[in-house]
Amino acid sequence: MKxxxxxxxxxxxxxxxxxxxxSFGKLMExxxxxxxxxxYRMLSNADExxxxxxxxxxxxxxxxxSYNPQHKFSTWLLSITSNYCIDLIRKRRKQLLSIDGPLxxxxxxxxxxAIGPEAQAVEGEQQEVVQSLLETLPEDYREAVxxxxxxxxxxxxxxEVMQTTVSAIKSRLFRARRQxxxxxxxxxxxxxxxxxSPEGVMx
Numbered sequence: 001m002k003x004x005x006x007x008x009x010x011x012x013x014x015x016x017x018x019x020x021x022x023s024f025g026k027l028m029e030x031x032x033x034x035x036x037x038x039x040y041r042m043l044s045n046a047d048e049x050x051x052x053x054x055x056x057x058x059x060x061x062x063x064x065x066s067y068n069p070q071h072k073f074s075t076w077l078l079s080i081t082s083n084y085c086i087d088l089i090r091k092r093r094k095q096l097l098s099i100d101g102p103l104x105x106x107x108x109x110x111x112x113x114a115i116g117p118e119a120q121a122v123e124g125e126q127q128e129v130v131q132s133l134l135e136t137l138p139e140d141y142r143e144a145v146x147x148x149x150x151x152x153x154x155x156x157x158x159x160e161v162m163q164t165t166v167s168a169i170k171s172r173l174f175r176a177r178r179q180x181x182x183x184x185x186x187x188x189x190x191x192x193x194x195x196x197s198p199e200g201v202m203x
Contacts, residue, residue, distance in 0.1 A: 013073060017064045024064075028057050031074065035081050041146055042085040052088065056081040071160065079161040082143065089139060136183045141176040144169055 009030070015023035035056055040049035059080050060067075067076055134142055140162070147153045147161060159166045 009073060013067075013069070016061075017067070024061055027073070031077055034074065035077060038078055038081050038151070039085055041150060042082070042143070043088065048088070052081065052085055056084055059084065072157075075157055075160050079163065082147075082161050083163070086139065086143065132187070133180045133183055137176055137179060141172050141179070144172045145176050148173060 009027070012023040012026050012030075016027060032053065036049055036053045039052035039056070040046060043049050043052060056077065060077055063080070067073070134145065137145065143162065144158055147158045153161070155166045155169050159169045162169065
């Protein structure tokens with residue numbers, strides 16, 4: 001999913017950068033949902049995601065002077081959120097609080113018609129398959145996969161969020177898709193093909 005700018009966002013940003021807390025509050029209200037959703041998908045815990053979202057907004061407020069208006073505010077804000085979540089994951093690795101936790105269903109696995117018990121059972125099995133594959137990925141690969149396939153971000157946007165180059169993102173996604181395909185074959189949940197799609201099993 002892609003987050004579009006708001007009509008009053010430029011004015012809110014200008015006023016917030018001048019110290020107007022009310023205008024920044026409007027930005028918080030506008031972006032509360034995408035920030036929380038990203039934190040939840042990375043931390044897999046609603047309470048921790050809410051705390052992470054609050055911390056992300058605090059950091060954004062204190063760093064507004066470093067924001068480059070030539071870049072999208074949403075990408076900058078999600079970058080702060082993502083970086084904080086990664087820091088939290090690394091600090092709490094021993095407690096298993098990581099992005100290896102369950103994700104909400106991938107959009108490709110949901111359907112308005114999937115309302116019967118049999119359809120729900122099949123959908124649940126598909127979600128378990130995807131999750132079991134994602135759990136095998138290193139955290140930086142998984143972060144790229146989540147941003148690409150759950151947030152529909154472009155390579156440029158992912159690179160900005162993860163503070164790296166587009167080529168690095170493409171490499172991580174390629175390796176992630178290859179690892180997912182190989183793991184899927186080993187687990188017997190991905191059929192063998194002579195020429196795998198460049199988008200791999202996540203399409």
